[in-house]
Amino acid sequence: xxxxxxxxxxxxxxxxxxxxxxxxxxxxxxxxxxxxxxxxxxxxxxxxxxxxxxxxxxxxxxxxxxxxxxxxxxxxxxxxxxxxxxxxxxxxxxxxxxxxxxxxxxxxxxxxxxxxxxxxxxxxxxxxxxxxxxxxxxxxxxxxxxxxxxxxxxxxxxxxxxxxxxxxxxxxxxxxxxxxxxxxxxxxxxxxxxxxxxxxxxxxxxxxxxxxxxxxxxxxxxxxxxxxxxxxxxxxxxxxxxxxxxxxxxxxxxxxxxxxxxxxxxx
Ligand SMILES: [Zn+2]
Numbered sequence: 001x002x003x004x005x006x007x008x009x010x011x012x013x014x015x016x017x018x019x020x021x022x023x024x025x026x027x028x029x030x031x032x033x034x035x036x037x038x039x040x041x042x043x044x045x046x047x048x049x050x051x052x053x054x055x056x057x058x059x060x061x062x063x064x065x066x067x068x069x070x071x072x073x074x075x076x077x078x079x080x081x082x083x084x085x086x087x088x089x090x091x092x093x094x095x096x097x098x099x100x101x102x103x104x105x106x107x108x109x110x111x112x113x114x115x116x117x118x119x120x121x122x123x124x125x126x127x128x129x130x131x132x133x134x135x136x137x138x139x140x141x142x143x144x145x146x147x148x149x150x151x152x153x154x155x156x157x158x159x160x161x162x163x164x165x166x167x168x169x170x171x172x173x174x175x176x177x178x179x180x181x182x183x184x185x186x187x188x189x190x191x192x193x194x195x196x197x198x199x200x201x202x203x204x205x206x207x208x209x210x211x212x213x214x215x216x217x218x219x220x221x222x223x224x225x226x227x228x229x230x231x232x233x234x235x236x237x238x239x240x241x242x243x244x245x246x247x248x249x250x251x252x253x254x255x256x257x258x259x260x261x262x263x264x265x266x267x
């Protein structure tokens with residue numbers, strides 16, 4: 001199994017990333033992607049991935065960090081790191097009103113423009129999208145970005161079936177977190193059931209969103225992605241072992257062979 005989205009540079013994991021990854025591996029989670037929230041954090045995620053064989057990184061500016069200092073040269077530098085598999089997370093968050101809409105949108109537009117302008121470097125990596133209560137606004141922005149729709153994954157999907165259709169019509173992947181396990185998340189489970197098998201991924205978004213049966217535990221950790229996988233199989237009425245194999249194949253196809261190679265070195 002692969003935790004395709006966690007934040008191991010957050011202070012919750014300070015000094016114990018090696019232990020967290022070892023525990024994940026014991027639970028069957030052979031690789032993780034630690035996702036950046038600012039350009040300075042992108043330098044940290046890539047440096048951390050450089051220290052741990054099973055850990056990979058992304059480089060991007062999260063919409064809720066759109067007010068943080070932003071240095072596009074740092075982002076490019078992080079993107080050139082050999083363990084950087086993706087851009088993001090980037091997008092829009094309409095659940096919170098700070099940073100203001102206009103600031104979130106400006107950072108999103110600039111970021112997409114840079115990724116496009118960086119040619120092979122930009123186009124050569126998939127893009128992790130943060131979209132909260134913003135599907136109708138964000139999907140058209142991505143569609144007009146000049147980047148292929150199948151380069152995007154909507155991470156931590158918390159929308160309903162019509163939101164899922166917007167993302168799928170764009171050509172994107174959809175990734176689910178522990179939210180799937182929450183009793184009140186019926187619409188998210190309904191959406192999970194209609195995503196084609198080859199467009200699905202799973203993640204923890206650790207340190208946030210601990211799934212049932214460890215809900216409320218903080219920090220959430222990559223090893224808990226096993227509970228997300230079980231909830232996804234149950235929501236779809238699928239065999240959990242077969243679905244896990246499919247999820248691994250999907251993550252490798254989307255993020256690249258480096259993820260598979262790390263499993264082969266540590267079966
Ligand atoms: Zn995240």
